[in-house]
Amino acid sequence: MVHIGEQTESGHLHVAPESKEPYAADVLERLRAEAAVVMARYPQPRSALLPLLHLVQSEDGYVTGRGIELCAELLDLTRAEVSGVATFYTQYKRHPNGEYTVGVCTNTLCAIMGGDQIWERVSEHLGVGHDETTPDGKVTLERIECNAACDYAPVVMANWEFFDNQTPESTTQLVDDLRAGKAVRPTRGADRVCTFKEVSRVLAGFPDGRADEGPGAGPASLAGLEVAHEHGWTAPGGDGAADDQGDHQPEATSDTLAPGRHSSSNDEANAPDEVPGDAAAPGPAKGAGE
Amino acid sequence: MSTTLTPILTKFWDDPQSWSLQTYEQNEGYQALRKALAMAPADLVQMTKDSGLRGRGGAGFPTGMKWGFLPPPDGGPRYLVVNADESEPGTCKDIPLMMAVPQFLIEGVAITSFAIGCNHAFIYLRGEVVHVYRRLLRAVEEAYAAGYLGKDILGSGFDLEVTVHAGAGAYICGEETALLDSLEGRRGQPRLKPPFPAVAGLYARPTVVNNVESIASVPPILLHGADWFSGMGTEKSTGFGIFSLSGHIKRPGQYEAPLGITLRELLDMAGGMRDPNKKLKFWTPGGSSTPIFTDEHLDVPLDFESVAAAGSMLGTRALQVFDETTCVVRAVERWTDFYAHESCGKCTPCREGTYWLKQILDRLEKGEGEEEDLEKLLDICDNILGRAFCALGDGATSPITSSIQYFREEYIAHLAGGGCPFDRDASSLFAKDNVPA
Ligand SMILES: Cc1cc2nc3c(=O)[nH]c(=O)nc-3n(C[C@H](O)[C@H](O)[C@H](O)COP(=O)(O)O)c2cc1C
Numbered sequence: 209m210v211h212i213g214e215q216t217e218s219g220h221l222h223v224a225p226e227s228k229e230p231y232a233a234d235v236l237e238r239l240r241a242e243a244a245v246v247m248a249r250y251p252q253p254r255s256a257l258l259p260l261l262h263l264v265q266s267e268d269g270y271v272t273g274r275g276i277e278l279c280a281e282l283l284d285l286t287r288a289e290v291s292g293v294a295t296f297y298t299q300y301k302r303h304p305n306g307e308y309t310v311g312v313c314t315n316t317l318c319a320i321m322g323g324d325q326i327w328e329r330v331s332e333h334l335g336v337g338h339d340e341t342t343p344d345g346k347v348t349l350e351r352i353e354c355n356a357a358c359d360y361a362p363v364v365m366a367n368w369e370f371f372d373n374q375t376p377e378s379t380t381q382l383v384d385d386l387r388a389g390k391a392v393r394p395t396r397g398a399d400r401v402c403t404f405k406e407v408s409r410v411l412a413g414f415p416d417g418r419a420d421e422g423p424g425a426g427p428a429s430l431a432g433l434e435v436a437h438e439h440g441w442t443a444p445g446g447d448g449a450a451d452d453q454g455d456h457q458p459e460a461t462s463d464t465l466a467p468g469r470h471s472s473s474n475d476e477a478n479a480p481d482e483v484p485g486d487a488a489a490p491g492p493a494k495g496a497g498e
Numbered sequence: 499m500s501t502t503l504t505p506i507l508t509k510f511w512d513d514p515q516s517w518s519l520q521t522y523e524q525n526e527g528y529q530a531l532r533k534a535l536a537m538a539p540a541d542l543v544q545m546t547k548d549s550g551l552r553g554r555g556g557a558g559f560p561t562g563m564k565w566g567f568l569p570p571p572d573g574g575p576r577y578l579v580v581n582a583d584e585s586e587p588g589t590c591k592d593i594p595l596m597m598a599v600p601q602f603l604i605e606g607v608a609i610t611s612f613a614i615g616c617n618h619a620f621i622y623l624r625g626e627v628v629h630v631y632r633r634l635l636r637a638v639e640e641a642y643a644a645g646y647l648g649k650d651i652l653g654s655g656f657d658l659e660v661t662v663h664a665g666a667g668a669y670i671c672g673e674e675t676a677l678l679d680s681l682e683g684r685r686g687q688p689r690l691k692p693p694f695p696a697v698a699g700l701y702a703r704p705t706v707v708n709n710v711e712s713i714a715s716v717p718p719i720l721l722h723g724a725d726w727f728s729g730m731g732t733e734k735s736t737g738f739g740i741f742s743l744s745g746h747i748k749r750p751g752q753y754e755a756p757l758g759i760t761l762r763e764l765l766d767m768a769g770g771m772r773d774p775n776k777k778l779k780f781w782t783p784g785g786s787s788t789p790i791f792t793d794e795h796l797d798v799p800l801d802f803e804s805v806a807a808a809g810s811m812l813g814t815r816a817l818q819v820f821d822e823t824t825c826v827v828r829a830v831e832r833w834t835d836f837y838a839h840e841s842c843g844k845c846t847p848c849r850e851g852t853y854w855l856k857q858i859l860d861r862l863e864k865g866e867g868e869e870e871d872l873e874k875l876l877d878i879c880d881n882i883l884g885r886a887f888c889a890l891g892d893g894a895t896s897p898i899t900s901s902i903q904y905f906r907e908e909y910i911a912h913l914a915g916g917g918c919p920f921d922r923d924a925s926s927l928f929a930k931d932n933v934p935a
């Protein structure tokens with residue numbers, strides 16, 4: 209494992225001196241032009257900071273000192289303000305990242321479905337721990353939080369593309385293939401996993417023309433739809449035919465298939481709290497969300 | 499079976515090009531927008547109120563009422579911000595929706611913007627799903643090209659710009675005011691409320707923040723009518739929603755159904771438990787921030803009121819189902835790690851409290867704790883709940899207090915046995931003896 213860049217226990221970022229080397233003139237010119245495109249998307253330029261940090265990573269492979277300086281200059285912020293933002297978000301790397309970030313979900317659902325075993329096997333196989341990179345600079349391994357694919361648990365992400373229903377074997381194969389430079393296809397995503405820099409560029413808002421690749425939905429996403437097809441269930445009045453003017457009354461497709469209408473209690477405990485003018489204190493009944 | 503599935507938003511996810519504008523137009527796409535542009539904005543707000551649609555992002559606030567809170571136009575900008583940060587553990591509906599049918603969201607954004615007088619809308623997508631970002635960027639591009647976005651939409655004189663913004667990894671950015679700070683290029687930390695976003699939101703201007711599924715539900719409601727929508731679901735929890743089943747069940751996945759369906763009904767549709775000989779042990783009705791339920795709660799109607807009456811919250815309908823092979827202490831410990839990791843650090847009860855909760859649970863799971871630790875956990879939870887600055891802190895206490903309520907003996911068994919009595923391989927997906935051949 210290699211630890212490039214320095215970080216104190218409290219998480220302060222010590223930017224390595226070499227990462228402050230100025231950009232070559234042509235690179236700087238291009239970055240400025242691209243930054244202008246990003247900034248033009250927002251009514252206020254500071255909103256461009258997150259995409260600009262993705263843009264810095266697309267050039268440098270992590271958030272460099274020179275990248276911070278460029279963002280600060282473009283947005284009229286101090287470097288400390290930019291660093292403060294960069295260190296808040298987990299996708300911004302404080303030291304050079306591998307060509308591929310491989311993230312194993314070890315949040316509860318995935319962990320229990322086998323994510324813990326995947327993590328242990330892959331970590332041992334690569335000889336690196338969380339946020340560490342293989343000596344060849346190919347793979348940075350991470351434990352990640354829930355990535356909104358629980359119906360495909362256990363889930364692994366490679367450069368933020370989905371690898372569904374993984375096993376320790378499939379994931380060690382995945383990292384071996386990535387290290388060997390083989391093209392790797394995610395379960396639901398582009399035709400191949402792009403590099404960390406390429407993906408960072410997309411996240412800065414520059415499309416790579418791969419939107420039409422890959423499926424629309426995986427098998428689990430379609431599970432309910434398939435059950436509905438098997439039983440011939442449709443939404444009321446919703447079968448294809450453009451239902452004219454909309455002020456049409458509810459109409460079940462048939463008596464036996466009426467959508468459920470359970471009686472419910474009048475309990476107010478779950479009533480929404482977000483009413484303008486409410487007291488500021490959040491109460492226990494506050495609706496927790498995603 | 500009394501309740502049936504109602505595929506509406508999920509209806510054509512199996513189309514080979516489900517995400518394209520062409521597919522969407524073949525499935526009633528943008529008919530609702532045409533209809534909306536011929537209506538008075540106030541009537542659109544009224545229609546949404548009449549439908550009874552409640553926010554699908556967790557809190558269940560009535561959507562039309564939220565729109566109605568915007569102050570009267572003062573000539574300055576007003577914003578719509580779509581919350582596409584989906585990160586609550588167990589929640590996995592918005593991401594597949596945007597992957598499969600991003601145009602539903604884009605049309606909803608156009609209609610909602612017209613209804614509230616917004617000319618620049620934002621979609622804040624979590625950054626860790628690059629392919630969904632590609633699909634959204636492409637969907638917006640196609641919608642501009644077809645004249646559904648941009649200047650003088652469909653000749654109506656209405657202009658709308660849409661920016662799709664990628665976050666960079668932080669659960670707290672799903673909290674609506676933290677999201678706004680993040681969208682302004684800052685650390686994502688919650689703001690004091692009031693002022694509410696409706697009054698002072700993005701750039702301190704009147705702003706509506708809504709969940710992806712809430713906004714995607716608007717076109718079908720407009721097309722088929724408020725009554726059509728409120729004819730589904732329960733009296734106070736109207737309409738349909740996507741229920742996300744995960745864990746130890748035969749066919750995990752997305753099931754779109756009227757609110758008020760029960761887990762028993764959903765499990766039936768999903769083929770039951772993965773191993774019929776292993777009993778359901780506990781489940782979350784709406785993500786990890788909602789108190790857990792057990793097999794006693796299989797018949798609780800999954801609507802806002804009934805779930806609350808049974809002691810939890812409907813949340814995001816994220817049904818994570820665990821069978822008897824699962825150690826509840828291990829599950830709760832891991833969720834607690836998550837909250838400690840994601841605490842934004844702004845307020846003391848959550849920042850310090852989650853740090854201590856995590857350590858205590860760690861030693862309990864290893865069988866190294868003491869019985870008083872349970873009281874200590876409950877005491878810390880008591881000091882967080884209702885005292886934290888935002889609902890993340892409250893959510894962190896839910897799995898702990900509810901699991902101690904239902905499974906206190908299991909915590910004790912860890913202490914008595916000097917460790918976790920469960921075989922963790924038995925609960926994995928690939929456990930050889932567990933997967934029916
Ligand atoms: C910690 C936390 C995380 C949240 N994450 C999300 C999220 O990812 N998506 C979402 O729509 N709402 C999330 N919410 C709820 C939002 O604050 C807000 O209530 C919601 O976006 C409003 O939209 P709705 O009324 O359409 O549901 C979260 C709340 C909290 C406290």
Ligand code: SF4
Nearest residue numbers: 843844845848888891
């Ligand atoms: S409750 Fe937690 S996440 Fe919310 S403001 Fe306080 S420290 Fe931040």
